[in-house]
Amino acid sequence: MPEPTSTGAAIRFDAVEKAFDASGRGRVVALSDVTLDIGAGDICGIIGRSGAGKSTLLRMVNGLEVPTSGTVTVGGRDVGRASGADLRAIRREVGMIFQHFNLLASRTVYGNIALPLEIAGLPSGQIKQRVTDLIARVGLEAQANRYPAELSGGQKQRVGIARALATQPKVLLSDEATSALDPETTQTVLGLLRDINRDLGLTILLITHEMAVVRDIASHMAVIDGGRIVESGPTYDVFVQPKHPTTRSFLSGVTGITLPAFIASRMQDSRPDGASEEVIRVTFAGSHATDPMLAKLTGEMGISVNILAGAIEEIGPHPFGNLLISVDAARGSDAREYLQRHGLLTEVLGYVR
């Protein structure tokens, strides 16, 4: 976990704890000891299971939720202690988009995007100019006078994004913004967010339960489990060398490599007596061919290798590969040592008799 620094961070969580007084169920601790820096211009993806505390974390950035202890700072200002006009000023510098879009049914596309500007008290001439620009940016010129009920999900989210950008914020928060969309629409919306990040230098904090979203868009990521950040760092590093079991289980979903069922069902954690196979995950950064490495393992070391599953992924511009193999358990440590010596990462997943 990176040490918090006083400069460069657009958003900073410092020892944040949040507990809810849930009626009848006592206190629910939604977040504990969250310390995280999000650099200006980064796209940071926060991933976690349902109930992990993602929304609570996000909602603290614009003061919709106030920490029980610790501080959340945005652009150097303490959000948790701001109130009234100060808090509203901070909120205008933080845009937010939602899973269910939260557009006003009674307003057209134009009217929805104009709303935050009306709220900010901009003169109507400027509102018109700004809204027209935003509609063009998200490519909804033809739909400007339509009502949300007449739009597709992807179009609605474009309106949501344009509305969030209206007050020219420095930070954009996204709460599962693509979870209600099909995969293709998800890609176009993520593409739009990427463009905005690049063109406007906007810091984006997005939460999701889909690793694919993080892989496709986030420069940095954090994994949250049971209200705690269990792992964080540049997305590539976390993908290549995941440390926490929760991260690994999210990764196995997205890397598309899972053990074949007939092996997974027989796998055990400790090495059994007698002959057995050791199942190893091999991860390699860059596009090094692994085949020669595995061939050499057999040739030089005399260890024969079964390939169980494998895939090559891309995170931003970086390819990385993931391979599940099994070797004779008696030679397992030799094999791992050999592969590690040649720059590959290995991890023992279990043993099969």
Next chain:
Amino acid sequence: MSANLIALLYDATLQTLYMVAISAILGTVLGLPLGVFLATSQRGELLSSPLLNKVLGLVVNAARSVPFIILVVAIIPFTRLIAGTSIGTTAAIVPLTIAATPFIARLVENAIREVDAGLIEAARAMGATPYQIIRKVLVPEALPGITLGLTLAVVSLIGYSAMVGAVGGEGLGDLGIRYGYQRFMPDVMLAVVVILIVMVQLVQSIGEWIAARVDKRAPRNRGN
């Protein structure tokens, strides 16, 4: 039916329209803000003031549980204070308004509570003040429901207005009782009933038409 009776019916219709229209307008002017407040002032809500919410809620419930005919009689001193007299068509507007206000307040409250909480959240995230959220989000989004609620209130007022003959209020109800019932003129009674039915139908149709016009939600989300 004599020309004389037709003139009576015509006058009575105008009197009913006058009473209903003025009390509906006054009831809306008072009931709309009251309803908005009731819908936004529970603990943790936009205008969070639980105590006042509770007190106003009790007052509204009390006013709504008094049968209209008793309300008319019970508030005669108050009517005299406001209208200068306790007898007559104009005086009848006072009890009608007092009956309409809590009714409209509850209907408005319900319509506003139907608005998706996500919209309030989005507006808060934009930095809106509670007043802006009410003006720009809650009321416009609740407008179809509010319109249907007001339609219901006007229809009820037409019914209530028939009872104000008890304090000398005129109008169709009073005409029906005095001529149709007390002087046994069934044709007058029938004419009064027919005019009331037409009036209610017209109000209902116009109300639904306006509600449909202001409703921009997808058809499947419609309804109240």
